[in-house]
Amino acid sequence: ATERTLSIIKPDAVAKNAIGEIIARFEKAGLKVVAAKMVHLSEEKAGGFYAEHKERPFFKDLVGFMTSGPVVVQVLEGEGAIAKNRDLMGATNPKEAAPGTIRADFAETIDANAVHGSDSPESAEREISYFFGNDEICPR
Ligand code: CMP
Numbered sequence: 001a002t003e004r005t006l007s008i009i010k011p012d013a014v015a016k017n018a019i020g021e022i023i024a025r026f027e028k029a030g031l032k033v034v035a036a037k038m039v040h041l042s043e044e045k046a047g048g049f050y051a052e053h054k055e056r057p058f059f060k061d062l063v064g065f066m067t068s069g070p071v072v073v074q075v076l077e078g079e080g081a082i083a084k085n086r087d088l089m090g091a092t093n094p095k096e097a098a099p100g101t102i103r104a105d106f107a108e109t110i111d112a113n114a115v116h117g118s119d120s121p122e123s124a125e126r127e128i129s130y131f132f133g134n135d136e137i138c139p140r
Helices: 011-015 019-028 043-049 059-066 081-089 102-106 121-131
Strands: 002-009 032-039 071-079 115-117
Touching: 002 019, 002 081, 002 121, 011 019, 011 059, 011 071, 019 032, 019 071, 019 081, 019 102, 043 059, 043 121, 071 081, 081 102, 081 115, 081 121, 102 115
Parallel strands: none
Antiparallel strands: 002 071, 002 115, 032 071
16 A cells, blocks of 8 residues: 655764765655655654653663754655665664665664664654644645
8 A cells, every 4th residue: 555654864874965865765666755854853853753762771862863963854655665665774773784775875883874764654654743744745
């Protein structure tokens, strides 16, 4: 089925000037960008986004990293978009990511791992509405 998923190009990949190369991978895989914006997240916005990780030992570093520079937040649409995006990204830890995946090619550490993608339909719905109003999404 056609799905939507939230993708974030993280501060490390933005700093590497890899925005275009990463979005090209989504497009070449048949995913369409139906919403996009560049933002420098506040601590509050980043902490709220990752609220499910609040009790994890890496939470403080995660919020610190995600607020260290601008990110590019997008909604990707396509057949099986959630799983497709996760396949393109590779494992959370770049050291375990399959060759040719975004994290294998653009990231070195689990903290600065280039991209985020929603992990389920429920999180996709929450994450998309956390960043975008309906009037900011352009179905096509
Ligand atoms: P992301 O998919 O954005 O979701 C939470 C992020 O926390 C994850 O990517 C990693 O960048 C970061 N993180 C740091 N340490 C860990 C860990 N041990 N397990 C999972 N995620 C981690």
